[in-house]
Amino acid sequence: MEKSRFGPFALEGRLDEQGExxxxxxxxxxxKRMVAVKMFSAPLAKxxxxxxxxxxxxxxTLKKLTHxxxxRCYGGILEEMEGCLAYELVEGESLAELLERRSRLAWETVVDYAYQITSGLECAHEQGVAHHDLQPEKILIAEDGTV
Structure with missing residues (x-):
């Protein structure tokens, strides 16, 4: 890991890499709260x-989304050449990881996940937020089954 601190955050380990x-x-x-911090390059903002x-x-806008x-997005920081967004840390796995492990899901599970995904998207769309890149790798399933 290149750096271990950014603003008020102590970075403990990489969870994922998504393009930029x-x-x-x-x-x-x-x-003293665990979070997921998405770091990105922001030279254009400078x-x-x-x-x-x-x-x-x-x-x-992201901070206002509550569903x-x-x-949950807690906020973000923009510095000279980079920025970050702090999100709720979801303990669980992505839908892609689940499908890799199980390959097939019971139809009841598929319906439940589809309902939860569309409920979240509906909330976002009502606030004028479009995801633009929805895919199994970005759908998180918490340990209690919440999507």
Missing amino acids: SSVYRAIHLGQ SNPVAKQALVSEIE WNVV
Whole structure:
């Protein structure tokens, strides 16, 4: 791992890498709360005030999304060349990992997961948020079965 701190977060280990960003298990040092921190490069935000305002606006919108089937966004930080978003840490696995392990799911489970996914998407869409990249790797299933 390149760095072990970013703002108030102590990064403990990489959870995932998604194109231009990486997700880390982290602890918010001030709040003593475990979170998932998505780190991304933000050089455009430094040189372009419109891009920076768009990112700040998106962070504020994500913070307002509250639904049991949407991972909670606690906020974000924008610095000179990089930024991060802090999310609720979901203990569990992705739908892709589950399908790798089990290959098939009972139809009742499929219906339950589909209902939960569409409920979360409906909430996001009502707030004007579109996911743009929904795929099994990005659908998290908590240990209690919540999607």
